[in-house]
Amino acid sequence: MRASERVYRALREEIVAWHLPPGTELGEVEQAARWGVSRTPLREALGRLAAEGLAVVGRGRTLVVSQLDADDVVHLFELREALETQAARLASRRARPEVFTGLAERFAGAGALLADDDPDRTAYYALVGELDAALDTAMASRHLQRSLAALRAHVARVRRLAHADTARLLHAADEHRLIAEAVAAGDAVLAAQATGVHLHASLRHVLDALAAGPVGDPTTPSQALPTPSPVLATPSQATPTPVLPRPPSARPDAVDRPSALDPTGAAR
Amino acid sequence: MRASERVYRALREEIVAWHLPPGTELGEVEQAARWGVSRTPLREALGRLAAEGLAVVGRGRTLVVSQLDADDVVHLFELREALETQAARLASRRARPEVFTGLAERFAGAGALLADDDPDRTAYYALVGELDAALDTAMASRHLQRSLAALRAHVARVRRLAHADTARLLHAADEHRLIAEAVAAGDAVLAAQATGVHLHASLRHVLDALAAGPVGDPTTPSQALPTPSPVLATPSQATPTPVLPRPPSARPDAVDRPSALDPTGAAR
DNA sequence: TCCCGGCCTCTTGTATACAAAGTCCCACCG
DNA sequence: CGGTGGGACTTTGTATACAAGAGGCCGGGA
16 A cells, blocks of 8 residues: 555544544654655645645644534534535435345344444444445435545544443434435435434534533543634644654554554544 | 645646646646646645545546536535535524625626626626635634535536526526525525525526537637636746746647547546 | 567656755844 | 844755556567
């Protein structure tokens, strides 16, 4: 795999996983050394992150991991509402029903997926990812698909910000079931409404969790609490940059890493 | 200005203006020579174009200008519907009314803007751009704003694909007036509906134009100095002229596109 | 004649060296 | 004591050289 692609996915994963909390400076030389590549492919990776909105230019020309406070979450969900309701609408008109019938049944039985004690809920979110992929295929809109893809990294980051408890996820599974059933039935209006319902419930849950206790990086306790910055936030508010450990096996000789995780597919 | 930024804007403009028609190969060495920069900043520009969807990877690893057929236009408008109705909704809730009252009045008098014989309708589209910018400010959503920004290049490209006649633009001005009035009145429902109406009318017009006459490639009529974009002022004419051919004159030497029309079936 | 394999060439991917520009700090002056 | 200017340093931006991979072409064989 190309070095730029590998570093892009790795950095993206680290940002989504809150291993690189908002405000972290992404210096070119530092990151290049950390990942064992030269600055050229690293710059390409940073450019993609910036285009996605996961990194923004801070003071000077330095790139920092983008902020994610309560206002950002609200705005993110406003965009999700626009894109995902439309995706549900279009998919309802164009989908092959049996795909979504099957997904609906699996969501109906999602309780089994949540029975284990996996804190990351891997199995459940994999199912959500399948629904996303099925919607992508069904709606068959290149442009909408691209916008949604860019969105999903942000959504995944929010998910790590406020972990959902099992009760919430059981509810969410039922909301997803309703979406899948509506799409299978070709009911565009219901599919869009069900998506809106799900998004409102999710947003409510996230905001409640944030209000209850400002949760931070799951790996680094109490690092980034959502700063109460105004809407047109000053981007220069960098949190103290942590000393970053070297990635799992980033040797300077840099043959190849076992390519740890899924390139952050699933969202929602 | 940075070379990568300059080349990015120039290539973007050329693609939007159909000077680089769909299917045109964007070879790195070729374009780097054409713009008098090295491959490094050029690659950055190409990466941004690819992230925006204006260029896609073709056969091999070559980057080509993305396709734009009738299906793409439909998909594009489906995305526009999702994003712009949401933008109108949000702006209605958050806007300062006087801004949009003023815009509504100017759209009401847009006939004067269309009186001249400017084939590019610069004055009119500048007003449309002002409405877009006002909506951007009013909705105050970073994420939605980014998605809309990425969309607008594609929209502009469609605009060059099917030129609107004056009658259509007068109608469109009235549709825009209604949107602005609804936003000023804080009526989110009406604003979204008016946006939907406008988009449907626009799409109808574009598809009719495509059905009537297959793509009049707008490169031939007006060749000189294609800069209708309200992106930013360009005071950067002090760059030292390189020995290599200067792009703005667009001479047919050595560099020009091998096959004008897209080689990969235009109709899906 | 058609298929297959190997080589050659062209294009992209990466590394490194160089240049420029912004920022931060410190000293000096008002 | 505060402001301002200069200078050095750090960081990004650009150019170029090198490497690797894919595609195409040509020759040979069935």
